[in-house]
Each structure stands twice: as C-alpha cells, then as structure tokens.
Amino acid sequence: MSKESSTVRFPARNVSKNSQSEPNENEFEASSNQIHFPPPRTPLNSIADPAQLQKELHELDFDSQPKFEAIRSGRYSLSDRKLEAPDRAGNGGLSYGTPRVSGRGGKAHSEPNSAQSTPARNGSRASIGGAICTGSKAPQYNGGRAGSCSRISREISVVNSEVLTQVPHFELAEDSSFWTDHNVQVLIRIRPLSNIERASQGHGGCLKQESAKTLVWHGHPETRFTFDHIACETISQEKLFEVAGLPMVENCLSGYNSCMFAYGQTGSGKTYTMMGRGEQVEEQLKYSCKCSFLEIYNEQITDLLEPSSTNLQLREDLKKGVYVENLTEYNVRDVNDVVKLLLQGASNRKMAATHMNSESSRSHSVFTCIIESRWEKDSMTHFRFARLNLVDLAGSERQKSSGAEGDRLKEAANINKSLSTLGLVIMSLVDLAHGKHRHVPYRDSRLTFLLQDSLGGNSKTTIIANVSPSICSANETLSTLKFAQRAKLIQNNAKVNEDASGDITALQQQIQQLKGQLSFLMKHHNISWSSSSGVPSIEEPRFNELPEEYNDSLEDKMPTENLKLPSVRNKKMKCMDTILVGALRREKMADNAVQKLVAEIEDMNRLVCQSEEDAGQTKMMLKFREEKIKRLELLTDGMLSAEKYLMEENKALLEEIQLLQARFESNPELTRYAVENCRLLEQLKLYQKFYEHGERETLLAEVSELRNQLLDILQGKLPFSTENENQVGKHFLNSDTIKELEDCRNMNSKLISQAASGSVRDSFSKDTEEFRQSDKYSMVETLSMGSDSGDETASYSQEECCRDMYISSNKDKIEIQSEVKHERRFLKSGDLHKENKCIMEISEDIERKALQAKLDKWLRTWRRSDYSIATFKRISYYSCLTRNRLK
Template identity: 40%
Template sequence: MTAGGSNGAEEIASDGDAIKVFVRIRPPDQGDSGHQQSVDVDQTGCAVVVQTKPVPKIFTFDQVVNINAQQEAVFSVVGKTLIESCVSGYNGTIFAYGQTGSGKTFTMLGPSEDADNFQHKNRGIIPRSFEYLFNLVSREQELHGKGKEFLMRCTFLEIYHEQVYDLLDPSTMSLSLRESMKKGVYVDGLAEKAVTSASEAYQVLNDGWRNRRVASTSMNRESSRSHAVFTIFIESKEQKSGVQNVKESLLNLVDLAGSERQKDSNADGLRLKEAGSINKSLSVLGKCIMSLVDIAHDKVRHIPYRESKLTFLLRDSLGGNAKTRIIACVHPDSRHFGETLSTLQFARRAKMIKNKAKVNEDTQGNLMSLQAEIRRLKEENQQLLSAGGAALTSTDQSQGPKNHEAGSSVWKERFVNAMMLKEKSDVDKRPLQEKIMKLEELCNKKDKILQSTKMIIKFRENHITRLEKTIKSKEGWADSEELMVDLKAEIRSLEDKMEHNPMVTKYAMEIQHLKSELQQYRSSDATQEGAMTSSQRIMELERLFFDLMAKQSSDESEQEYVGTPTRTPVAVDNISVATIEKNKSLETQVVTLKQTVTEQKEAAEKREMELESEVASQKKTITELTTVLEAQQLKSKLERDVHFQTVQTITTPKKIRYNLRSTTHLNSSTSTTPNLDNSIDFEDLGDDLFAEAQPPFMMQQANEALRAEVEQLQSSNNNMTERIDEYESDAIKLKQHISKIDHQNAQLTEILQRERTERTTTGEKSDTELVELRRRLIEAERNLTYFKEEADDLRVVLVSSDKELKDIKAKKTDEEDQLQKTIGMLQTRLMQVDMETTKMSKEYESACEERDILMQDLENAQDTVRFNESLVRDLETEVQEGKERLEDVQSQLETVSKSLAIEKHNHDQLVCRTQLEGAAQEKENLQLVQENELLQSEAEVARVKLEQQEKTIQNLKGSTEAAQHIISTLQKQQEQNKEAVAGYMSRIEELRTALNVETNQLLDHKQQCQSLTRKLEEQAADLNTTEQVNKELQAKLEAQVDYHNAEMSMMKEDLDCITEANDKIQEEYASTQRELESTQGRCESLEEALKTKTSQLEDKETLHGKKIAEMEDQIKEIRMSNQEESKEQEWLTEELDTYPLLCLAKIPGYSL
C-alpha cells in the first residue's frame, strides 16, 4: 500500500465524528533480540512503514505511539478528549485490537503482575480514565456548586464463547442482550454498582478482573480468552432557573481477546475452541467495518451486527451515537509479520467509518419555567439577529416614521382598489365561465349528434349496398343505376341536412339566448343590490384596513420595533389574505341578507313618506308659530310703551287727579270680580274732597281692600293666560295633524297611480310573452313528433347493432380469457426468472465479497512469503559467510599447530644438545631457556587463541544449526504458504468457474426473459389490436346510443324548458292578475278610506274651525278683560302710591 492510498483513506474520515485510530507498537521480547523488525514509525509520528518487498507499505493514522512511549502519553493522546466529551453528554468507546501477545491488556489495564496496584507508573488507560473522570466531575461541582449533581454507575461483563457473563456477579448464568427505543442495546439482568470516587471504581474493576478467563499459550503467558467490556454510566443534573437539565452518557472501555493462529499458539482442545469463537467474533467485527466502509462510499450493504454478541453490544460505537477510539496494537517482530499486516489493514478500514454522535440531553421542569426559558432563548436569538443588521436598520428607522403615514395611506388606497378590482373581476368572470361551460356542453352535444348522424349514414350506405346487390341479382342494370342515382342523391341531401341543419342550430341559439336573458333578468336585482351595497362594502373594507393597521402598529409598539416602508407589502399581503377570507364569509351572508334588505327598503320608503309628511306639517307649524311670535313681540312692545307712558305720567310734576271708589263698591270687590262700569269718577266732585279729613282706619281698610283686589286680579290673569296657551297649543297640534293627513293622502294617490301604470305595462308584456311561448310550444310539439319518428328508426338500427355487439363481445371475452391465461403463465415464469436472477445476484455479490477477502488474504500471504523469502536469503548469506570464516579459522589453526610441532621438535633437539655439550654452554642454555619460555608463552597464547577459535567455531556451528533450523522452518512456512496460495488460487479458480457458470445461466435466463417479453409484447400488441377493434365497435354503439339519448334528452329538455317557461309565465300571469285585482281592490278600498278620511277631516276641520273661532272669541274677550284688569290694576297701584301722600297733606302743620 502506497502513501497516496493511505492519505486518501485519511481524507475520507477527516471530518465529522469519524472513528479515530491510534497504533501502538509494543517492545520486542527479551529472547527476540536477534530477530529483524518488520515495522517502523515515520518521522511525523502518524504513519507506519511495513517492510514489504519489493516496495514498503505506508499506513497513515491519527497517531502512532512508538516503542518507547509511556502509558501517560498514550492516555493523553487517546483518552482525555473522549472523557471530556462523555462528561459533556456524549457516548464514548475505547477498545484495543490486535493479535494475542501484542500488548492490548497492558495498554488498557497495565502490567499483569501488579494488577492490584492502581498507583503503578505503568497503569493502563482504564485506571487513568477513572482518575481523570472524577477530577473533571469534582471540577464541575466546584464551578456550579449544588446546582449540578453527578451519578456514576459501573458494569463489567465478558463475552466468552458467544455468551455474556457478569464479572461482578460470577454466580449468574449467561445473560441475554435486549434492545429498546430508549436504552438502545443493553444486557438484561446485569449488575450495576454506584461509585463516587476513583478508588471505588478501582475496587469494582479489581473484583471483576479476578473473575475474567485467562489462560497460557505458547504465544502469551497470560492470554485473555474473552472480550471484557467495562462500562461507566454518567448522569448529570443541573438546576437552573426552575429548569432541570439532565444529561446521560456512557463510557465503554473494551479489552478484546487477541486473534491467534493454531500453528503459532499450538492450541488444542478447549483452547482451540476458545480461539475459534474469538476469531469468529473478530471476523464478524471485520465484516461490520467493511460494510460500514461500503456504506460510506454510497453502497447499499447490510451490516451484520447480530451475527456476534460483541458487535451487537457495541452497535452504537460502530457508525452510531458515540465517539469511538481504536488502539491497534502490533508486534514489531518479523515472526508476526502476517498478523501485524492484517491488524493495520483492519485499522485503516475502521478509520473510514463516520459516527453520528450527539449530546444525550433532556430538559425537565414546570410549564412556566420552560416557557420563560424559551422566551429568554428567543430574546437572545433576536438580539443576535438584530446585531448583524443594526447598521441597515438604523438608516431605515430614521426614515421610517416620516414615511409611515404616507405609506399607510397609499397602501390603504391600493388595498381598497385591489379588493374592489378582485371582486369586480370575480363577478365579471362568473358569467363568462358559465357561458364557456354552456358552449362546451353545446359543442359536445353537437359532436355526439354529428357522430350519430354519421353512423346513421354509414348504416344507410350499408343498407344501400345490400339493396344494390339484390337489385343486381334480380333486375336489370338500367333500373339499378337509376335507383342508385336516386339513393345517392338522397344520401347527399341527408348528409347536407345533417351537417347543416338550420333548425337545430336555430333552436339551440334561441334556447341559449333565452337562458342568458333569464340569467340577466335574475341577476338584475342582485346587481342593483350590489350597487347599493358597494359604498357600504368600501366603508367596511376601510374600517377593516384601519383595524388591521392599528393592530399591526400595536404589535410593533409592543416589540419596540419601528416598521420600515419596505415591510409594508408583507403586511398588506397578510391583510389581503385575511380580508379575502373575511370577504368569502361576507359573501355567504349576502344571500341571507337580501330579503331583509328588501323589507328594510320598503319600511324605509314608508318611513320616508311619514317623515316627509311630518316635515311638511312641521314647516306649517313653524310658519304659524313665527306669526304668533311676531304678534306676541308686538304685544310686548305695546305693553312696554304703555308702561313707559304711565311711568312718565306718574313722574311728571303735574296736577294729580285721584279717582276714588265708593265704600260700598270697595266692600263688594272683596268677594266678586270688580265691574269697571260701576266705578265713580271723583274728578267732578271738586277740590273740596281733598280738604276733608279722613280717619286713619278707613285709610287702612281702603289700602287692604285694594291690595286684595290686586292679588285676585293677578291670579285670574295668570289662569286666563294658561288657558290661552293650552288652547293655542291644541290648535297648533290640530293644524299639524291635518297637514300631515293631507300630505299622506297626496302620496298615496301618487303611489296608487304609479302602481296602476306598472301593472298595466306588465300585463301587456306578459300577454305578448305568453303568445310567443305558445307559438314556440306548437313548434316544439311538431319537432317532437319528427324526432319520435327518427327515434323509432334508430331503435330498429340499435337492436341490430346490439346483436352484432353481443357477438363481438363474446368473441372478445374468449380471446381475453385465453390472453389472460397466457399472460398469467408468462408472469409466473417471469417472476420465477426474477427470483432466480435476484438469488444469483445475491450469490454473485457474496462470491465477490468472498473473493475480495480471499484476494486480501492472498495478498497478505504473498507479502509474508516475500518477507520470509527475503529473511531466508539474508540468513543463507549469513550462513555462507560463517562457513567461510570457519574455514579461515581452521586453516589458521592448522598452520599454528604445524608451527607448534616444529617448535617442540626444535626444543627437544636443543635439550639433547645441552646435555651433550655440558656446562660450557650454560649461557647458551640460559638463552635457550629464555627462548623456550618465550616460545612456551607464545604457545600458551596460541593455545588460548586456539581455544577461542574453537569456541567461535562451536558458536558458528550452533548459529549455523539455528540458521538451518530457521531455514527449515521458513521453508516449511513457505511450503505451507505455497500450499495456502495454491488452495486460494484453486478456490479462486473454482469461484471463477462457478461465476462463469452463473453468468452463463444468468445470460440464458436473460435471453429467456427477453424472448418471453417479446412474446408478451406480441400478445399485448394483439390484445391492443383486438381492444382497438372492440373500442371502435363500442364507440360506434355508444355513438348510436348517445345520439339516441342526446336526441331524447334534448327533446325532453326542450319540452321541459317550454313547459316550465309556460308554467312560469302562466303562474306569473295569474299572480300578476291576482296582484292586479288585489291592488285594484286595495286601491278601491284606499279610495273609499280616503273619501271617508277626507269627509271626516272636513267634518273635523269644520268642528275645529268652529272651536278655533269660539276659542279666538274667548281669547279676545279674555284679552279685553285682561286689558281692563290691567288698567284697573294700574289705577289701584297708582291710588295706593298716592293715597299716603294725600293723608299726610291733610295733617295740620305738615307740608309736602
């Protein structure tokens, strides 16, 4: 795999909630120091280089952790961000994947020998996750105080032999997986333990880990024989302003069992079964990941979650609602090259999967608090939206108030005009639509009539041809030609009549014209009423517009928002929609209000007449009152003049004249009304009376009598004025009533005259219409007889055509039955072929998938074979070099042994020579001893070198034997790989042959389907032809029937219309006659009542005149008496005023 391909895979899963994949390379074993490493880490730390031959493969991931990385660095890269997301409400999963012995358990838990020590520096991801999780929870609680609460619960399970067991309760049997809409996939009956600290979580983990199934294999001293899943349920509750926010999430920490090969682990018995179940579940996991990758590339695939308990339990972690982290653990040694390569390919496919993680949040609280929270969020949203358009709205708001009033008036006018135009267009459109519908109906009828006439002509032509044949067989040629000419001429005339029948068109046009006139006559009243109510409609629309504008302005003021002119059309559109709906409801009410309008109209006319009469009478009353007022003003003026003159006469210094009454007259005036004729004139008595001295008691009596008389005169004057006012008011009311009755009489006579003229005109018009309708009825009856004769002819033709049609239908049913049988057989065959093709396509897809898997395995096997071959070649070269070095050492050893033997021989000769020569030669002996010692030291050194060389030789022999052993094992593996490749190739060849067979069968089935479809199309074409013929015959029959029915219906319609019109006219004529008679009777009764009223009015007028004259006389008398009484009163007042002066003048010694 090249770097470009891996980068492409990285680009696919780089966005969104894609699964993040990390690779960890474990350190090599202590006994594997001499083996070659098969993987290296790139300098960027995000790629793994696999030493494949001839070109190395590069796999790119999110992070690659090297051999020397510590556990803290692994947790920082993999776990911290995921645990933070879990505290925020997301689901999270971390699981380790790899072959057995690749360091999965060490990465997740830590060293196995210190499993109980959770403070160890090499503790794994699970203990560190506990620590970091509870640190985050404590930090959140410190920030929010008591407003936020957390609850953590733990579960621990293992999947062993595809059975789920609870590690916290080992006494339980295998548990079952369940699925619900709320929880998702869960384990029924699984024990949960609440934890409040990291130490409690450690204890739960330790209790469960002791119960996990672990065994020793040749590849791993403590190999996990089951998949372990430790789950932490995190629930947080936050109380804020009456709203409770609940978040639920879970953290899955998974330690998968490692994949292993039987030839490497040497497993047998129970361990072999365990390895089989582990490999099965891991293969299902690989299938699920491959299906998810295909789905990510827009392919339709089924994801086999339910084939394994592991994949079904972790379904949300693979393409669902979770954030997932995968740690792919690999072994760097060359012995595990194949497993390392398959693990890296699995991790590369998993990196392409995208999950759909979301916050598991639920908001709870009472209704008021939730509504308040919604309002607060809406306000925040509005503020954010308004912040972006503040610059734009500021300029609009500055211009908005100026143009608001002008804009509203303009929009009001547009609104009213638009509504009036819409109503007018609707009113104008209705008669046009009705006219179009009627014309279409008329055209359809005409087409049917033409078709029926053409059919009649065809039947007659057939009849003529049959007659021609009979004539040719019986009579001569000349007679037949003459008959043919006559018949052809008759046919042409009939065709011309049928094509250009003036009577039918004339009657149709007359009927249409009469119907339109009737519609216009009926709609005339409605148009008049619509014209009367148009002004009211405009007023209602204006009022509605103002109401809606006021409502809109109030809404805008509540929201503290000034509407710009650019928003007015939207408001007007909303108003127009509401107004249209209201108009529809008002139009429905118009029909019900028509009768009330007419009644109100009549009542208004009557009321108008009464008001006019009242106005006229009031006018007369006003004129009379003005004359009375003028007379009263003249009277008051005269009285003022008289009073002024009397005052002047009293105040002028002239001689005072006194008129005294007699004592008897003063005494009588106390009981009765004073008579002015009995007064005594004191002017003629002379001046001597003034000289007489009167006693004081008489002066007092006279004064009291005068005062009593004045009071009595004033009361009588007031009573008389009240009676005069009552008489005058009664007279005015009588005059008003008389004028009102006169005016009503005049109006009634005018209305009676108008109704007489109208009744006479309507009677004449109805008479003319009745004569015209009788004439049309006679013509229609004639046409009816003609059409009945033609209907009899058509009935005969129809019977013969019915017989032919029955025969055709019988043939058609037989053909259709046969065709349906053949179609059914073909459809069943086609369904079988479709089922076989779908089955073959599914088998083909499965074969393709199996082929892809086998090709991947083959590629891995070929890569391992090439890698092993390169290792064998390297070892062979090393062995050859060791052999060469061994040969050199042996040759050097032989030369040293030869030189040592020569030295020994020389030494022996020297010893003999010394013994012979004696003491003289001691110096030489000493020299020789020294030389001997030197030679012995050299021999010792040579012996040591020889021993070392022998050791190296032994080592080389051991290495050569090990190399030969490795070579033999590699050769065996190569032979096995060759056998596997041969098996894979044979399997591929078998699949190819099977695929070819299937494709050939599929082609055969397709050819059969094509042939069947061709036959089906031929049968369908035959069926279409027969159906076409059947349709033509049926159309002919239907045309005849339609023609007959149309003729009958038209005649019935004409007859019904004429009879209806005649009945209506007769009813209208009778009603008009009755109304005329009733109106005449009413007129006569009104005239009689008028006469009686007039006579009564004349009598009343004479009586009232007499009463008025009497009252006027009485008024005059009263006025005269009032004037006399006023004069007398004035005189008495003057006398009372002057009498004390006279008395004082008579006193002696007193001077005026």
C-alpha cells in the first residue's frame, strides 16, 4: 500500500491503552503487510455514564453473541427452538457461516446494461471498502481508543434464542440486475432488539414486517410501508453484502460512480452495516485502486488516515468534480490493504456515548475507493474509472432523544444541520424528478456538497435506511422510513466513465499499418507514386506476375477463346492496370480523408473539452458571485468586519482574474474559428487541385477508360472477327444486335468528341427534357437521342425495346429518372462555372465513386444476365451522364 505521491510511514501506533486489556487482539501488527497507525485522537467525552451501560452490554454481548451468530450462519433454522449452549471461548461448535469474501461464490450477476464490453473480471471485489464485508471473526483490532474498533467487530448480541424464534424471517430477494439497473436504491435494514431494549420494553416493537416488501409501523396512525428490499433482523451481514453490496462493487468496476449511504438514528446499526466485521482476505485486486477516508465533524473535514490534517477544504474541478484538497489517497494492492485503511480510519473517528448508543459516531464518514481499469481490445486501449463512496452518516435522531448536552449538543446541531440539508436536497431532487424547477441546496452543507454526484448526479446510489424496532425509537423509525420513501424517488443519471482517447491512437495505428501494407504491395508490383499528381503509376503490365487466383477469376469470367489471343490479353492487362491505378489512387485519397477526419475529430474533442472548461468556469464565476453576495450580506448584518470583507474580496477577485485569464486564453470560440479556417483552407486547396493539378482531367480519363473497357469486354465476349463470329457469336446474336453494339460504340465516341466541344450539353438538355416526358415504353428511344444520331435504334425494334425495358426493373427506372432530374437541375443552373461549383459542393469524389460503383454493378449484372441491349444502353447513357457531370 502506498500513499499517493509520497511514501508515508505512519508513526507507531499507541497501543498502550488497549494492549493491556486486549494484548493479543491486534492482528494488524502481526500481519505481513504492516501498517503503522497514527496516534489516535483523544476520545470525546461521554455524555451519559457509559461505563455502566457498556459493562452491561459487554456482559450481555458475550453471552449471546455466539447464539446469534449461529443463527445468522444458518446453522439453526428459525424453527429450532433449542440452541446449543454457547461456548464462552467462542468456538463451542459454532460455525460462522462463510467467512471469506471471495468473489461471488459462483453466483451469476448480470453486467450493467451499458457495460457489456467490460472485460472479464476476476479477483476479489467483494471486500472493497470492507463495506458490509462480512466475516466470521471480528478483526480483533483495537486501536488506540478503547471501543472504536471493537465496535466494528461487535454485534448487538443481545438476542437470545427464545426471542429469535419469534422474529419472522423473510428472505432478501437476490436479483443483482435490479441493483445494477436502477440508479437509486433504497433498502431498509431492521436491527434486532438489544437486551436492554427487551428488558425495558418486552418483546413488542414499533415495527412488524408483514412480507418481504412490506412492514407496518405500529403507531398513530398505523402506517404500512412498501419497499423493494427489506432486510429483516435475521438477515446476515454476508447475505446483505451479496444482495446489495456486490452489485455496487460491480457497478464501480464497470465504470459507474457508486455510493452507499447508511442513514438512520443513532444506534440503529449504520456503522455495523457499513463496516461489517472486517477480516483479512487473500485475493488480489485486479484493478488499480486508491482509497481515502475522511470525516465531516462540526462541518469540518478531517483526514481519517492522516488525523493531523484537519479543516480540509472542498474544491471543485472540471475533471475531478468536487474533491477534498490535500486529502491523502493510498494506493492499495489487495483487500487487506483496504480493510486496514478502513479500520485505521475508523479508529480515528469521533465517537462518544449517548443515551442511545454507547459508541455513537458523532461525525459523517466517507470512505472512498477510486477504481481504475484498463484493458486492450481490438488494439484499442479502454480506460474506465469510478468512485465508490461508502458513507456512514451520523445519527439522524432529534437532539433531545440522544440526551446531548454541551459539546455533544453543538455536535448534534451540526449533525442535524447537515442531515436536514441532506433531507432538503433529497426533497428538491424529488421535486426535480417530478418536473418542478428547484434549486438544490448542495452547497448548504459540506456533506451534500461533497456527495452531490451521488445525489441526483452521475452515480448509482444505494441508501440503506437502518431502523430499530424498539418502541422507544418509534418516532425516529417513522421519520427514517419516510426519509427512505422520499429518497426512492430521486433520479440519478449514472454513466460509465470511460476514456476513449485510446481510440484515436488506435485509428492512427491502423492507418500506419495500412500504409505499410500499401507500400509493400507497391514494392512487389512495381508501382510508384507519381510525385507530381500523387497518382500511382504502374511501370509495366506483367500479366504473368499476377496472383494465380486473379488469373483464375479472370478466366472464369472471360471466354477462353479470347484469353488465347495475346492482343486481347494485353488489352485486358492494360485495363486491369488502369483499374488498379484508379483503385490505388482512390485508396490514397481515402487515406488522406481518414487522416483529415482524425485531425478533425481531435479538433472537435479539443473544442468539446474547451467548451466544458468554459462551462465550468462560468459555474465558478457564478459561485464567486454567490459568495460575494453572502459576504455582502454578512457585512451588512455586521457579522463580518470591513477589513476582513475587503481581504476576502481581494482574494476572491484575484481568483476571478485568474479564471478570466484562463478563460480568455482557451476560448472555445477562437478554437472553433481556427478549426473552421483550417477546414476552409483545406477545401480551397482541394478545389485548386481539382482544377490546376489536372484532377478533373484524371477523373474524365478514368471514366472514359472505364467505358472503353466496358466496350472492350463486350467485344471480348462477343468478338467481331469473322472466325469467332462464325464459331461463337452466332450462338448469341443476330446481326441486329451486332449492329446495335457498333452503334453504341459510335455513340460513345461521338459523345466524347461532343463533350470535348461542349455541344453535348445542349443535346443532353433536350434529351433529359424528353426523357422526363416520356413513358417507360419510349425510354429506349429517349436514351438513344443522347447519341445525336437519328437512326441508331433503327435496327432495334420498338417491340424489343419495350420488352427489354420491361425486363429492367422498376428500381432501375426510378434510379434513372432521379439521375435525370438531378441532371436537369444542373442544366438549369446556367453557366458551366456554376455547374462545376455545384458539382463540387456535393462532393465530386464521393459522387464519382458512387457512379463508378454503379457502372461496375451494371457491368457485373450484364455479365451475369443474358445479353440485353437495353442494359447496355443504360450503361452508355449513364456514362454520358457521368461524363457530363464531371465536366
């Protein structure tokens, strides 16, 4: 275990007081992992005469503890009327249930919804914080102050068998998903009656549990309460931990902030519930974990692990949220470390005896574990972090019931103040949850300010309301139950705290990998980047060096007759080279685009961070204003001297100036403009490149090449040489079809020359207008007009056209029509310049790729299907569109 940032050795523990009385009980010092404890604080004065009370309790405890334990551990069923005589040494055949908190004991717990991807966890998680950590044995640790730790280990132990048989037992529903799915949970825990209570009031109580979810408060008026979970008197620590504690730890490991409060009147079992009976466990934590332990006493924060650090200040930070300045955090390696810290801190808590509890906590304590987990998946580094707050509140009773006087009264007033703020916060949150506008007074007490995330914020929170069934506590029990009922309605907004910054690094790595692969491929295929255009060029087509499967697939697609012809083969190779060059070029462009996007994401992330910072700074400014108002109020009420006011004002203004400076330097607006500027410059460069570096010509050449390729393939499949015509062609085509092919070829060459001269635009405009007006039966004719040749379809009968058009699906028609509509928009828009601009605005590159993909698709369809002139015409027509658009 190491202290954050510096290695701290605790001074040797002052055990003199207790070592005499309980010399062998300090297991801590005997443990291998030695922690030296700080000197404990002087115990607070007791108000009532606790000595007598304690003596009585001790005697009673000793007698009855084993019986109670036996029942808790399940050795005795509730129907057992007779219990074995207890052995005073504590081992007279009594087993303590399962002592170790060793994971989940094979119990299946569902992951929280949003944490499905959390890597498999193992190792110890059960005992984090030691909260409700069960154990068979008391830790037997007794700090410098008598009673502080023995208290942790002690039970009420005032229950005898006779009584227990009368207490109905209700199982605590084990549904871990319930705890993980809900952000705010409330559980009622009823402690058993103490012997003193029993002696004074008999066996009757103010509470009666009717079922696993309902209990009745016997009073005026009799009130029935329903809760999702009620832990009756016979529910063991272990069971409670399994049901409510484990899912909280699970949440925390999954990256959710988690918090567990114990609320209730003094002596109702809050500390017992939170501290359990700590024991050393051996499993290793698999996560990095830091712990701190503080107490809020009289509205002052003290570090329980470094008791000399008193009056610590709360600060707010954008990243950390609310935190305690200078609070020591210890890195812990295993559960033992955690338990040690827990016990060490507990020994320093302010305690005193009151009428209601001989060892009453007079402060609120917060034990915090910050858990971080990191794992790699798909070459991404995931990082999650979460806090687990275990809050043991001071008793919520009224002052007069605790019999407090003097210092205790002042304490009680402060306790009441923070607890009433807690109540107000909860009420405001409930109102908020019902859609009302409310100011939530988090800042009115240190407790609520520190725990604001746990209340209505980013946290999964469990509130355990501890109640005593004693008639003497009837009113307090009722108010605790009402508090619990209200708290049920709070709505938190828990989210997984995950850092995705690793993703960008992973993307960059991926890009690097792809680059490596690309350069390897280029080296092996003699491809070099042309320095001027950034376009790869292939030095020499080498058909024989192509991978075999590539040849095979080609052979599958092409008629074997053609492959035998070297000229055809060379031609094909040339085509393939072109395709490859195009593909590599596009790949490079895509690579550039990815890089740009990555840079843009980084910019945006920066912007988001800055905006968050800005929001935080605005919040801080508001806070300054609020504080200033408070100061002014104090000044006008005469509670603050003018001098002190000025000094505080000066300090606040200095802080404000610093804040404003920081705000000025990291103004998100500036960054936004800078990012926008960069983006526009990039765009400008792109346009310049498009015109000046021949990008446009390259695209045109590529499209034209693709079209030629298509025609070549058509020719290759249906050769025109007399010999082949006789052998193969005859099987497929009649002379009309062959002529049609020739026509199409002519049509294309005409289009190319027209595109060069610009005249195609006029004719195309006419074409599209006619196309729009035509019905599906005349579509082929309209298409053919694009060729500017009246007799091109002469040999293709109207009937055949109709049939072909029927074959082409409605979808095709819709696609073509929308293309034409699109085209018309261009043509209407006026001059060429505007058109080009328009084209670029809708992203030339993407469009071109899409068109090319369509061409490829059609080509594939055509290859697969029967030869269809209509399809071919569509392709030709589409080529025209493409060409025109790119122009």
